Amino acid sequence: xxxxxxVVLWAALVAMPRPAHGQNSGGISVDAEVIAVGMTVTKLxxxxxxxxxxxxxxxxxxxxxxAGEWQALGNKNANVQITFTxxxxxxxxxxxxxxxxxxxxxxxSARWRRDVNNASGGAAFNPAVGTTGxxxxxxxxxxxxxxxxxxxxxxNAKPGVxxxxxxxxxxxx
Amino acid sequence: MSRGLLVPLVxxxxxxxxxxxxxxxxxxxxxxxxxxxxxxxxxxxxxxxxPAEVTISTFFGYPVTDSLGRIVLRTVDRxxxxxxxxxxxxxxFPRRLTVVPLERQTIRLLATPPPSLxxxxxWARLVIAAKGGQVPITGVTDTAKVKVGLTLEVxxxxxMAYRKGAVHTGVAISRLRGAVVGDSLEVWSRIERxxxxxxxGTIHGSxxxxxxxxxxxxxxxxxxxxxxxxxxxxxxxxxxxxxxxLKLELTTEREDLAPEVILPxxxxxxxxELRIP
Numbered sequence: 099x100x101x102x103x104x105v106v107l108w109a110a111l112v113a114m115p116r117p118a119h120g121q122n123s124g125g126i127s128v129d130a131e132v133i134a135v136g137m138t139v140t141k142l143x144x145x146x147x148x149x150x151x152x153x154x155x156x157x158x159x160x161x162x163x164x165a166g167e168w169q170a171l172g173n174k175n176a177n178v179q180i181t182f183t184x185x186x187x188x189x190x191x192x193x194x195x196x197x198x199x200x201x202x203x204x205x206x207s208a209r210w211r212r213d214v215n216n217a218s219g220g221a222a223f224n225p226a227v228g229t230t231g232x233x234x235x236x237x238x239x240x241x242x243x244x245x246x247x248x249x250x251x252x253x254n255a256k257p258g259v260x261x262x263x264x265x266x267x268x269x270x271x
Numbered sequence: 272m273s274r275g276l277l278v279p280l281v282x283x284x285x286x287x288x289x290x291x292x293x294x295x296x297x298x299x300x301x302x303x304x305x306x307x308x309x310x311x312x313x314x315x316x317x318x319x320x321x322p323a324e325v326t327i328s329t330f331f332g333y334p335v336t337d338s339l340g341r342i343v344l345r346t347v348d349r350x351x352x353x354x355x356x357x358x359x360x361x362x363x364f365p366r367r368l369t370v371v372p373l374e375r376q377t378i379r380l381l382a383t384p385p386p387s388l389x390x391x392x393x394w395a396r397l398v399i400a401a402k403g404g405q406v407p408i409t410g411v412t413d414t415a416k417v418k419v420g421l422t423l424e425v426x427x428x429x430x431m432a433y434r435k436g437a438v439h440t441g442v443a444i445s446r447l448r449g450a451v452v453g454d455s456l457e458v459w460s461r462i463e464r465x466x467x468x469x470x471x472g473t474i475h476g477s478x479x480x481x482x483x484x485x486x487x488x489x490x491x492x493x494x495x496x497x498x499x500x501x502x503x504x505x506x507x508x509x510x511x512x513x514x515x516x517l518k519l520e521l522t523t524e525r526e527d528l529a530p531e532v533i534l535p536x537x538x539x540x541x542x543x544e545l546r547i548p
Binding site: 146152264 | 294295296297298299300301314319332334341342343344396398400401416417418419420421422423424425426427428429430489490491492494526527
């Protein structure tokens with residue numbers, strides 16, 4: 099069993115893109131003595147409202163192309179607590195300090211889904227509250243998270259690029 | 272680098288390398304520190320073309336269940352002296368680092384517990400915050416336009432346990448009950464930890480008909496630090512009226528953890544009859 103797993107892991111390593119600087123160029127003898135699994139959370143896309151019109155609220159739904167998206171890889175069927183740290187104001191980085199734009203998130207601004215990278219079938223939740231998600235049951239368990247929101251530019255909003263930061267926290271339970 | 276850390280790294284890197292995105296691979300997802308060694312390590316790998324800024328911190332918390340049976344983390348900002356917190360005396364080195372593209376970096380965890388620390392297991396949570404990339408500022412050639420974009424950060428929070436002396440664990444199941452709701456089997460129970468260390472294992476539930484056939488089933492990793500009253504759901508097809516048995520089993524088997532960190536304990540089982548009218 100261990101030998102078979104070692105072969106699989108070695109095949110995976112060979113298939114992996116190698117660093118240009120040859121970090122692993124000496125070859126790595128992979129065995130399966132320890133089968134601990136790691137975890138990774140990867141941002142797939144930022145939350146992007148694009149160009150917005152002054153004085154008109156603009157929303158991005160979690161199912162829209164502009165939604166922010168993460169992919170988490172972890173342990174089969176494991177529970178993870180998903181929480182967000184959300185901004186209330188965005189800052190214009192091309193204007194003088196003090197030029198801001200409010201941003202809000204509704205009770206259905208976020209979604210999560212096991213194994214399938216398609217928000218339309220995901221479970222909606224309030225990003226301000228968070229939820230408990232679960233990795234998929236497949237051999238490569240994953241979990242996807244999407245977030246949208248609404249920005250309300252003032253009628254006299256200064257032109258430029260408004261930016262902010264959304265933090266997602268995944269707690270391995 | 273230990274081979275034990277390399278194995279999961281390879282698996283996750285294969286998946287992550289296909290994504291031109293931000294994030295670091297973290298292995299393992301649970302850290303156990305032996306009092307005789309007082310140190311451990313966590314491996315980070317950046318599979319992306321951009322450097323990742325990483326900060327490390329610790330706090331005290333443990334899983335509990337809310338009123339809906341969801342497992343959530345209870346965070347204790349200021350644990351008192353009775354809490355088995357290791358957050359105050361496990362330090363990470365370095366605490367701030369930049370993981371350059373396609374490179375690995377090791378985080379060393381060093382425990383400096385109080386000299387009079389009694390035998391037992393002590394817990395903390397390790398926060399790995401990764402930030403990388405910037406919102407592109409291109410595309411606003413018209414100075415009258417307003418453009419909005421938000422960067423997304425990631426914080427991964429994994430468990431740490433420090434074990435000193437004799438540690439043992441177990442669980443007791445009570446209040447097992449279930450119901451078929453629509454196309455799902457819902458299962459509730461009360462699971463109380465025994466011993467002086469967290470119970471880390473797997474929960475397996477099944478609904479068995481009078482002929483012994485399994486009609487619904489779920490299986491999930493579980494960590495019982497004090498008491499959990501979790502709700503589990505499993506898909507179930509149409510059930511004929513009659514008597515069924517709802518079975519629940521907890522074992523200390525875990526595929527995702529190294530065998531040497533598992534505290535073995537005898538399997539615990541419970542079952543109740545479920546009548547479908």
